[in-house]
Amino acid sequence: MFDIQTQLFEGQDIRFGPIDHEKDPEIESKWTHDSEFMRLMEVNPARPMSAAMIKKQYEKLEKQVEEKKNLYYFTIRAKADDRLIGKAAVQWIEWTNGNGFLELGIGAAEERGKGYGTQALRLLLRFAFAELNLFRVSAIVPEYNEGAIALLKKFGFVQEVCRRQSLERDGRRWDLLVFGLLNDEWRNQA
Amino acid sequence: MKDVFTGKLVRLSAVDPEEMSKAFTRWNRDSEYTRLLMMSAQPLSSAKAIQKWMEKEMEGVSPTDFFFTIRTLDENKLLGGLGLNVISWAARESFIAIFIGEREDWGKGYGTDAMSIVLRYAFTELNLQRVSLGVFEYNPRAIRSYEKVGFQHEGRMRKYLNHEGKRWDLFYMGILREEWLQMQNGDKT
Amino acid sequence: MRDLFRGELVHITAEEPEARAKAEVRWQRDTEFHRLADSDAAQITSEKKIKEWFEKQAEQGFRPERHPFSVRTLDEDKYIGFFGLWVDLIHSVAWVGIGIGERDFWGKGYGTDMMKLCLQYAFTELCVERVSLGLHEYNPRALRSYEKCGFRLEGRTRKDVLREGRRTDTLWMGILREEWLQMQNGDLI
Numbered sequence: 379m380f381d382i383q384t385q386l387f388e389g390q391d392i393r394f395g396p397i398d399h400e401k402d403p404e405i406e407s408k409w410t411h412d413s414e415f416m417r418l419m420e421v422n423p424a425r426p427m428s429a430a431m432i433k434k435q436y437e438k439l440e441k442q443v444e445e446k447k448n449l450y451y452f453t454i455r456a457k458a459d460d461r462l463i464g465k466a467a468v469q470w471i472e473w474t475n476g477n478g479f480l481e482l483g484i485g486a487a488e489e490r491g492k493g494y495g496t497q498a499l500r501l502l503l504r505f506a507f508a509e510l511n512l513f514r515v516s517a518i519v520p521e522y523n524e525g526a527i528a529l530l531k532k533f534g535f536v537q538e539v540c541r542r543q544s545l546e547r548d549g550r551r552w553d554l555l556v557f558g559l560l561n562d563e564w565r566n567q568a
Numbered sequence: 569m570k571d572v573f574t575g576k577l578v579r580l581s582a583v584d585p586e587e588m589s590k591a592f593t594r595w596n597r598d599s600e601y602t603r604l605l606m607m608s609a610q611p612l613s614s615a616k617a618i619q620k621w622m623e624k625e626m627e628g629v630s631p632t633d634f635f636f637t638i639r640t641l642d643e644n645k646l647l648g649g650l651g652l653n654v655i656s657w658a659a660r661e662s663f664i665a666i667f668i669g670e671r672e673d674w675g676k677g678y679g680t681d682a683m684s685i686v687l688r689y690a691f692t693e694l695n696l697q698r699v700s701l702g703v704f705e706y707n708p709r710a711i712r713s714y715e716k717v718g719f720q721h722e723g724r725m726r727k728y729l730n731h732e733g734k735r736w737d738l739f740y741m742g743i744l745r746e747e748w749l750q751m752q753n754g755d756k757t
Numbered sequence: 758m759r760d761l762f763r764g765e766l767v768h769i770t771a772e773e774p775e776a777r778a779k780a781e782v783r784w785q786r787d788t789e790f791h792r793l794a795d796s797d798a799a800q801i802t803s804e805k806k807i808k809e810w811f812e813k814q815a816e817q818g819f820r821p822e823r824h825p826f827s828v829r830t831l832d833e834d835k836y837i838g839f840f841g842l843w844v845d846l847i848h849s850v851a852w853v854g855i856g857i858g859e860r861d862f863w864g865k866g867y868g869t870d871m872m873k874l875c876l877q878y879a880f881t882e883l884c885v886e887r888v889s890l891g892l893h894e895y896n897p898r899a900l901r902s903y904e905k906c907g908f909r910l911e912g913r914t915r916k917d918v919l920r921e922g923r924r925t926d927t928l929w930m931g932i933l934r935e936e937w938l939q940m941q942n943g944d945l946i
Contacts, residue, residue: 422656422658473608474609475729513730513735538725539722541722541742542720542742543697544656544659544661544698544742546659551659558726
């Protein structure tokens with residue numbers, strides 16, 4: 379038999395949850411007003427978004443999940459009070475090759491540095507490898523996002539590609555790094 | 569100033585969805601061709617379905633996508649196509665995809681010539697800073713062609729592709745504006 | 758990295774369509790504001806219609822060629838105005854439109870602070886090579902503010918605006934990337 383009892387969506391202090399269309403847009407809208415967060419998460423020009431825009435984005439996301447079948451999207455919520463603290467996704471899934479790209483972010487600055495990212499990535503990887511049965515997952519990170527790079531390395535990701543000078547911010551160019559982790563490599567860690 | 573779309577062996581021209589969709593139905597039946605080009609398994613779509621899809625893609629003036637066909641200079645034969653997708657205007661970076669449809673046209677320098685034309689277009693007309701592409705480990709002819717026009721290797725995504733029970737890497741290559749300009753220094757035409 | 762959204766007197770926000778519509782409806786009725794900001798004829802639009810327009814905008818999502826922002830004061834978080842950047846992608850040039858709808862905030866440095874944030878965004882996030890704008894010759898307060906931010910007067914189209922029976926000029930200003938960088942004194946990252 380297999381480990382059916384360990385919950386896929388429950389971490390120690392955080393859990394994965396669905397989108398709450400009523401409460402979440404306003405909270406996520408606040409995150410987008412933090413230019414540091416936006417520049418860590420987004421390669422597109424950082425921009426604040428209204429709750430109305432976030433709502434539309436959520437609708438598009440759920441539509442894509444439903445129709446394209448190449449995306450799994452989760453909200454990251456604090457176990458204590460179910461408040462929204464971040465987002466996690468496996469996207470651009472190609473089933474014949476068994477590939478997916480990971481996205482993960484803890485939205486509010488005061489929630490970072492508490493280990494929630496580590497817990498979330500652990501859940502996300504288990505979902506990608508043990509439930510979606512992907513062969514490998516990738517993550518794209520700007521070279522200045524030291525937190526993300528450290529987190530990925532902690533889980534055994536290997537830097538595979540350096541897209542030189544693919545990003546320009548604050549008057550200089552930055553590299554975009556692509557990290558990859560194979561199912562075997564993940565499995566051998568546990 | 570010379571014609572920015574003309575090279576030594578080929579020229580770039582506009583895409584006619586009807587002509588192109590018919591050509592695709594021929595080319596797509598060569599599974600070596602589709603496996604060299606496509607990331608995932610392709611259905612054998614009808615010309616009608618492909619044409620509809622193409623017209624939708626090309627609808628409206630998109631500021632981010634540029635499509636061209638590749639034709640021989642001497643006989644104006646349709647050889648294949650090129651797609652340039654600007655993934656970031658702020659970073660001025662685009663990805664590029666190129667294909668020569670008929671295997672009898674492979675290995676004749678058409679792809680290399682077309683790529684030279686489009687790089688010139690990217691750097692002098694679209695004013696981009698870098699051009700990137702992905703190419704499969706098992707496509708050495710393409711890799712050599714890209715190296716010839718100046719693309720540098722930037723890494724490989726390990727075991728990215730799955731064919732015939734084996735796994736293959738996806739190579740990343742990129743060329744920066746400065747690198748391209750340096751290569752042009754000898755050739756002022 | 759610097760805080761892109763925060764200046765000394767104001768910060769950048771994205772307002773909800775309802776809030777924007779409520780404010781627009783009031784600002785629209787302020788003839789002096791309208792005539793300083795725009796050159797089209799003054800008109801009155803319903804709050805409902807304006808809200809619909811903003812809701813439609815909210816649906817659109819990210820587009821590389823337009824970047825609208827709302828502005829609030831830092832101390833009381835009051836929604837006072839807006840600015841927007843329209844980018845010519847090929848030539849990497851941005852046009853700016855800026856306005857403070859709340860007249861109590863005119864002439865107190867808020868506009869200059871907003872323009873500084875706007876230029877910082879244009880040059881360090883959109884990475885354009887120049888920013889352009891036009892203004893009415895009868896708007897000396899704006900002219901002074903823009904000059905303070907580094908814009909240079911580049912020309913004028915004579916007598917192209919007719920209001921209250923008088924013809925006035927439109928002034929055109931621009932600031933180049935190098936010029937803006939120099940003003941930052943290497944204090945960027």
